[in-house]
Amino acid sequence: MTATPRISLFAQDTRTKRRNAAEARFRSYGLAAIVLALLALVWLLISIFSGGLPAFKQSFLTFPVTLEESVLDKGGKRDPAIMAKATTVTYAKVLAKALEAEVAAKGLETKLKTKDLTKMISEESPATLRDRVLADPSLIGQTIQVSVLASGRIDGYYKGRVTMESAAKDKNTSPEQLALADQLKAAGVLTMQFNSGFLTMPDASDKRPEAAGLGVAIIGSLYMMVVVLVLALPIGVAASVYLEEFAPKNRITDLIEVNIANLAAVPSIVYGILGLAIFINFAGLPQSAPIVGGLVLTLMTLPRIIIPTRAALKAVPPSIRDAALGVGASNLQTITHHVLPLAMPGILTGTIIGLAQALGETAPLLLIGMVAFVRDFPGAPPEGLFDPAAALPVQIYNWTQRGDPGFVERASGAIIVLLVFLIAMNAVAIYLRRKFERRW
């Protein structure tokens, strides 16, 4: 054996240097990966929020409208049948005239005719006013202050979507309209307000992005989540407890176990086809209904609840089971009194993450018809579960398909709403996990 020359502790030998260099390299790779991921996340958030936040602000025109009986209720008897004969076209004229009067009253200069003024008001607004009058006929004859949606083009002008140049080529608007809008804004008639309708109103047709809202989609998603929670949580927990605690360990349970793990990885659209075949074609449930969406999402969520639940049950220390069995608790008592409470944080976290995945799932819902254009709000549960409804992710998908550029902003806004729901659900998961944190 040759004597190695003694090296000072202060100098690194070549081998140590190599090892340290390898470690430094590895750290920098990891750091680079994290930075890259963070940048991507920041970019994503910036693009979503810059695109979507304008959806929460909307241009409104506020001016007095005189509801003349001679126009709106020809019979003068407030007979609903006769009042209903005044269509939205009539109301559109009423609104346009009122706006014209307001323009004159404020002393604003414009060459626009009444017909052009109609185009500055959203096509949705006459319908809103009409509904309001039909619901409260005593308004007829009065002069009321209304706050109506401006058209999508005017709104887009203030959100940077529409410019004077693009308006010149656009048959839906004109530079004169935009110039008048600027004057109206200066006069306080046109204001940007918080758009609560984005969260409460139903979807609107292609031509009126300014009126499109998430109301039906939020309710549809909510109904589906309730169905998923009510079905998937008990079934998933019961299946996990049985497999983990009672089932004999043999080939059949092994097979079931492998299949559950595989089901969690099955592409979600496959569940959509399954749902279409079983729930709609075979069982005859209605299309586009939250109940069918909920059932399909339940199928998809079940393995995603069973897997973390079984892991949580496995993680309960065997000493606790021994202790309970040792004082003479039955199997079921051991599970319900000791094992399940200790596994609860894991079960709840798994469930909420499964629900969050289900909330964001689009593909299976497309196949069961939830992509349909739905304007009517579903009824109250349980009957409402069978009414057609939309779903948040599908609504986003839908809006990205529309032609009007106003829908880009709507889709981004809907993504923000979806993200807020997901973050809220994850916050609940974290809170529950902390609350039930293991205490041994």
Place this chain on the structure above:
Amino acid sequence: MKDQRLETRVDTQTIKISAQKAQVYYGTNHAIKDVDVEILDKTVTAFIGPSGCGKSTFLRCLNRMNDTIPSCRVEGKILLEGEDIYDARVDPVQLRARIGMVFQKPNPFPKSIYDNVAYGPKIHGLTRNKAELDEIVESCLRKAALWNEVKDRLAAPGTGLSGGQQQRLCIARAIATSPEVLLMDEPCSALDPIATAQVEELIDELRSQFSVVIVTHSMQQAARVSQRTAFFHLGNLVEFGETGQIFTNPQDPRTESYISGRIG
């Protein structure tokens, strides 16, 4: 000579548990071979032997805790007051209420001290009202020599106690169902010498009411607390008799080797 002494003991004290040609298999592994043991009432019986000799396995057979291991199979007879505990008609839940168990590692439930002790009486419906339950909890904690330390914080979590206190809490929990036999699987192996001394003292007091079976690695402990000792080796019961006689005058050369530190 040995047999005669055994006979006289049997005459004066009732046999609580009697194992006759007990065999335990883990799958194909024959873990316990032909064990004949008689556990007497109001006596501390110690099981000693090197690691892996099957003493814990045999202990866990006595209240059917081995039922939870699917590959485990018990043959022969283990009688509790003349009734075979492996009879198909026996519900292990009822059996375990009569044969309590304390484990190697203190394992209190992650609940309050009170609930730990009250759990057994509650599930077996031993009390009619809260006052009776309070009484049981207090008397068991007193018997476990824990009452004075915890009486002001019965609502505090049992897991917050020190290791020795936790083990005494587990003993209180085990005796709360008024078992006839108390099985202890190395109850002091996770405890420091002071806590060990407390638990040993406790075992000696418990002897007046229960029959105690204790598995231990410490021969000093066996000598201190037990009246009768069984020496296991490689799944066989090598020798069983009066503790004093086993330690001072072992009949089998293997026992002698073990207690003098040559095997094990």
